[in-house]
Amino acid sequence: MRRSMLFLPGNSPNILLNADFLGADSIILDLEDAVALTEKDSARILVRNAIRSLNYTREVIVRINPVDSPYWQKDLQQILPVKPDMIMPTKVSCAKDVAVVAEEISRLEAQCGFAENTVKLIPLIETALGVENAYEIASASPRVAAIFLGGEDFTADMRCKRTKEGTEILYARSRMVLAARAAGVDVYDTPWTDVEDYDGLIEDAKFAKGLGFSGKSSISPRHIPFINEVFSPTEEEIQYAKDVFATIEKAKAEGKGVVSLRGKMIDAPIVTRARQVLEAAEAIKGGR
Amino acid sequence: MSKIIASIKEAIRQSGLSDGMTISFHHHLRNGDMVAVMVLDAIAELGIKDVNVNISSVFDTHGPMIEHIQNGVITGIETDYMGGVVGRAVSEGILNKPVTFRTHGGRPSDIISGKSPIDVAFIAAPAADCMGNCTGKVGKSACGSLGYAFADAMYAKTSIVITDNLVDYPLMDYSIAENYIDYVVCVDKIGEPSGIVSGTTKITKDPVGLVIADYAARAIEASGLLKDGFSFQTGAGGASLAAAKYLKDIMMKQGVKGSYGLGGITSYMVDMLNSGCFEALYDVQCFDLDAVRSIRENPKHMEVTAAHYASPTAKSSAVDSLDVVILGATEIDTQFNVNVHTDSNGYIMGGSGGHSDTAAGAKMAMIVAPLSRARLPIVVDQVLCKSTPGDTIDVLVTQCGIAVNPRRGELAERFRQAGLPVRDICELKDMAQRLNGTPKKPQLSDRVVANVLYRDGTLLDTIHGVPAK
Numbered sequence: 001m002r003r004s005m006l007f008l009p010g011n012s013p014n015i016l017l018n019a020d021f022l023g024a025d026s027i028i029l030d031l032e033d034a035v036a037l038t039e040k041d042s043a044r045i046l047v048r049n050a051i052r053s054l055n056y057t058r059e060v061i062v063r064i065n066p067v068d069s070p071y072w073q074k075d076l077q078q079i080l081p082v083k084p085d086m087i088m089p090t091k092v093s094c095a096k097d098v099a100v101v102a103e104e105i106s107r108l109e110a111q112c113g114f115a116e117n118t119v120k121l122i123p124l125i126e127t128a129l130g131v132e133n134a135y136e137i138a139s140a141s142p143r144v145a146a147i148f149l150g151g152e153d154f155t156a157d158m159r160c161k162r163t164k165e166g167t168e169i170l171y172a173r174s175r176m177v178l179a180a181r182a183a184g185v186d187v188y189d190t191p192w193t194d195v196e197d198y199d200g201l202i203e204d205a206k207f208a209k210g211l212g213f214s215g216k217s218s219i220s221p222r223h224i225p226f227i228n229e230v231f232s233p234t235e236e237e238i239q240y241a242k243d244v245f246a247t248i249e250k251a252k253a254e255g256k257g258v259v260s261l262r263g264k265m266i267d268a269p270i271v272t273r274a275r276q277v278l279e280a281a282e283a284i285k286g287g288r
Numbered sequence: 289m290s291k292i293i294a295s296i297k298e299a300i301r302q303s304g305l306s307d308g309m310t311i312s313f314h315h316h317l318r319n320g321d322m323v324a325v326m327v328l329d330a331i332a333e334l335g336i337k338d339v340n341v342n343i344s345s346v347f348d349t350h351g352p353m354i355e356h357i358q359n360g361v362i363t364g365i366e367t368d369y370m371g372g373v374v375g376r377a378v379s380e381g382i383l384n385k386p387v388t389f390r391t392h393g394g395r396p397s398d399i400i401s402g403k404s405p406i407d408v409a410f411i412a413a414p415a416a417d418c419m420g421n422c423t424g425k426v427g428k429s430a431c432g433s434l435g436y437a438f439a440d441a442m443y444a445k446t447s448i449v450i451t452d453n454l455v456d457y458p459l460m461d462y463s464i465a466e467n468y469i470d471y472v473v474c475v476d477k478i479g480e481p482s483g484i485v486s487g488t489t490k491i492t493k494d495p496v497g498l499v500i501a502d503y504a505a506r507a508i509e510a511s512g513l514l515k516d517g518f519s520f521q522t523g524a525g526g527a528s529l530a531a532a533k534y535l536k537d538i539m540m541k542q543g544v545k546g547s548y549g550l551g552g553i554t555s556y557m558v559d560m561l562n563s564g565c566f567e568a569l570y571d572v573q574c575f576d577l578d579a580v581r582s583i584r585e586n587p588k589h590m591e592v593t594a595a596h597y598a599s600p601t602a603k604s605s606a607v608d609s610l611d612v613v614i615l616g617a618t619e620i621d622t623q624f625n626v627n628v629h630t631d632s633n634g635y636i637m638g639g640s641g642g643h644s645d646t647a648a649g650a651k652m653a654m655i656v657a658p659l660s661r662a663r664l665p666i667v668v669d670q671v672l673c674k675s676t677p678g679d680t681i682d683v684l685v686t687q688c689g690i691a692v693n694p695r696r697g698e699l700a701e702r703f704r705q706a707g708l709p710v711r712d713i714c715e716l717k718d719m720a721q722r723l724n725g726t727p728k729k730p731q732l733s734d735r736v737v738a739n740v741l742y743r744d745g746t747l748l749d750t751i752h753g754v755p756a757k
Contacts, residue, residue: 017660017723018495018496018499018687020688021496021499021687021688022495022496022499023499023502054723220495221495221498221499222493222495222498225502
C-alpha cells in the first residue's frame with residue numbers, strides 16, 4: 001500500500017536516521033536535486049550506509065541522477081548492492097531512458113547474486129516529451145512498477161507557470177493516469193509545494209485521487225498524515241465493500257444470479273472496487 | 289499609613305536582614321528578572337554575608353549570583369530549577385554547601401510547614417499599591433500569575449514587595465494581599481519584558497517532534513481518559529505544545545468537554561479554553577503574552593498558588609485530580625526514572641519544577657522525547673540523576689514507538705488496539721544505542737554539589753561535581 005511518498009535529502013544524517021518514523025508509506029532518498037554537486041559522493045555513501053544499517057521498514061526508493069549526468073551509474077553502483085525496493089530514474093523522456101537504467105541494474109543484480117527484477121523502477125516523468133511518451137515508458141520494462149509525475153520541472157519545460165489550481169498540469173496528470181492504468185502499473189502525483197497550506201494540499205490530493213492516482217508524494221513530512229488520510233478508504237467505503245461481498249455470498253446461498261445492493265446492481269466493476277478497498281484497508285490496519 | 293520605603297537598601301535595613309539569614313525570590317519574571325540581582329547587589333553593598341537564597345527557579349539572567357557566591361554574600365541556594373549558567377558554576381564546585389533542589393510542590397510545602405523558613409521574602413510585583421496589595425496581571429512588566437510567590441509572602445518573617453508600577457490604593461484584583469506585606473519599594477524597572485514572556489513558545493516544525501506529538505495525542509485518545517471532565521497539563525516544549533494542538537483537534541472532533549487545564553499556561557492552553565475544551569484554566573505561571581492577557585481578562589482563567597498547584601502536604605492540590613500530564617526528559621532509563629536536572633556531561637542545567645509533582649498526581653504521566661539528541665541516546669540504562677522516580681511515569685513516547693511502564697499493562701493493550709507502535713523500553717534503549725553507540729559516562733568528582741529532594745522531602749538523589757576544565 002503506497003498512499004504517500006516522502007522525498008528526503010540523501011545528505012542529511014539526522015533525516016536518514018528518522019526516515020522510517022515520519023509516517024510515509026514509501027521514503028524517497030534523494031541523490032538528485034536535494035544534493036549539491038559537491039556532495040554527490042558523500043550523499044551516495046550516506047544513503048548506502050543508511051539502507052544497509054538502519055533496517056528500514058518502509059518501502060525504500062532511491063532517486064538517482066539523470067542518465068545524461070555523470071552520476072547515475074555511480075549512484076547505482078553504490079546503491080544496488082544494498083537492495084533498495086525501487087530506483088527512481090529522473091528526467092525520463094522515452095523508453096530508451098528506462099532501458100539504459102534497467103540494463104545497468106540487471107548487470108549489477110547479476111553481480112550481487114540477486115534474482116532478476118528484484119529492484120523495481122519508478123520513472124520520474126517531468127518533461128513534455130516524457131508525458132507524451134508516458135505509456136511507452138510505463139510499459140518499457142517489467143521492472144517498471146509505477147510512474148511518477150514531476151510537476152515543477154514539467155511546467156518549466158512547458159514554459160508555463162505552476163499554479164495552485166494546477167490547470168496547467170491537468171492534461172499531464174490525466175495522461176499519466178491513463179498511461180499507467182493502460183500499462184497496468186501504479187501512478188503517483190507530484191508534491192504540493194506550499195508547506196504551510198494544508199487546506200490546499202487536501203484539495204489537491206483529493207483531486208489527484210479523483211483522477212485515479214494511486215497516491216501522492218510530498219516534500220514535507222507534515223503533509224504525510226493528510227495525504228494518507230485522503231488516499232485511505234473511509235469507514236463508509238469499507239462498510240460498503242464488506243456489504244458487497246456479504247450480499248454476493250447471500251445470493252450464492254440462495255441460488256440467485258443477479259444481485260443488487262442499495263438499489264444498484266452489483267456488477268464486475270463494483271466487485272473489483274470493493275476488493276481494492278478491502279485490500280487497502282487491510283494494508284493500513286488502522287495505522288495512519 | 290504607607291508601607292513605602294525609599295530604596296531597596298533601606299527596606300533591607302528595616303527588615304533586619306543579617307549574616308546567615310535566608311531570603312527568597314520567585315521566578316515569574318523568568319529570564320527578564322532584574323529584582324533578584326538588584327537585591328543581592330544591595331545586600332552586598334550593605335556588607336551582609338553568608339546569605340541563603342531560596343529562589344523558586346534560577347535563570348541565566350541570574351548569572352551575577354556567581355559573583356555574589358565568590359564574594360561570600362551567597363553561601364547557600366535552595367531552588368526548584370537552575371539554568372545552565374549558574375548550574376555550570378555550581379557543578380564546578382563554586383558553593384561549599386550543596387544546593388537543595390525541591391519540586392514546585394515541595395517548596396511551598398516546606399515553607400508552610402516551617403522546614404524551610406524564610407527570613408525576608410522579596411516579591412517582585414508588576415503592580416502594587418502603597419500597602420502591598422500586588423498582582424502580576426497588569427503593568428509594563430506584567431507576567432500574569434504570581435503563583436510561586438504566595439507561600440513566600442505569607443510565611444516569611446518579613447515580606448517586601450518591589451514594584452515598578454505603584455498604583456492608587458486599593459489595587460483591584462490583587463493576587464497577594466496587603467496583610468502579608470511589610471514594606472513596598474518602587475523602582476524604575478523590575479524586569480526586561482522580552483525575557484519575561486518571550487513569546488517564542490511555538491509549536492515545533494521538526495518532523496520528528498511532530499511524529500512524537502501525534503503519537504502522544506493518539507495515546508491520550510486511546511488511554512480511556514479522554515472523556516467529559518478530562519483534565520490536562522503540558523509543558524512548553526515544542527513537541528509538548530504540538531501534542532496539545534493535536535489533542536485539541538481530537539477533543540473538538542469528538543466534542544469532549546474537559547474540566548480544567550493546569551500548570552504553566554501557554555497560548556495553546558488558552559486557545560483550548562476559548563474553544564471549549566476546558567471549563568477552566570488553573571494557572572501557576574504564564575509562559576507567554578496571550579496567557580497574561582487571558583488571566584487578566586477571562587474569569588475562567590484563574591491564578592493558583594504553588595501549594596494549591598502541587599503541594600504534597602496540602603489537604604488536596606490540583607495535580608491530584610489531573611488525568612494526563614505531558615512532560616519532557618533529558619534522559620529516561622529502563623526503569624522509567626527521568627533526569628531533568630543534568631546534561632549528558634553531568635552539568636546542572638534544569639530541575640524538577642513541577643515534573644515529579646504532576647507525575648505523581650496524574651493518572652497518566654507521559655514523557656515525550658526523541659530517541660536521541662545530537663547523537664546522544666535519551667533512553668539509557670541508568671539516568672545520571674533521578675529527578676522523577678520511574679514508578680510515577682507511565683508512558684514514554686518517542687518517534688520510534690511508545691514504551692509503557694509494565695505496571696500499566698492495560699494501557700499498553702489499549703495503545704495496541706488503537707494501532708499505536710508499542711515497544712518495550714529496553715528495545716527503545718537498544719535502538720538508541722545501536723544508532724548512536726554507547727557514550728562514555730562523564731567523569732564526576734566525589735563531591736556532592738546538590739541534593740535532589742523528592743516532593744515529600746526525602747532525598748531522591750545527589751548530584752556530583754564536574755571537574756573544572
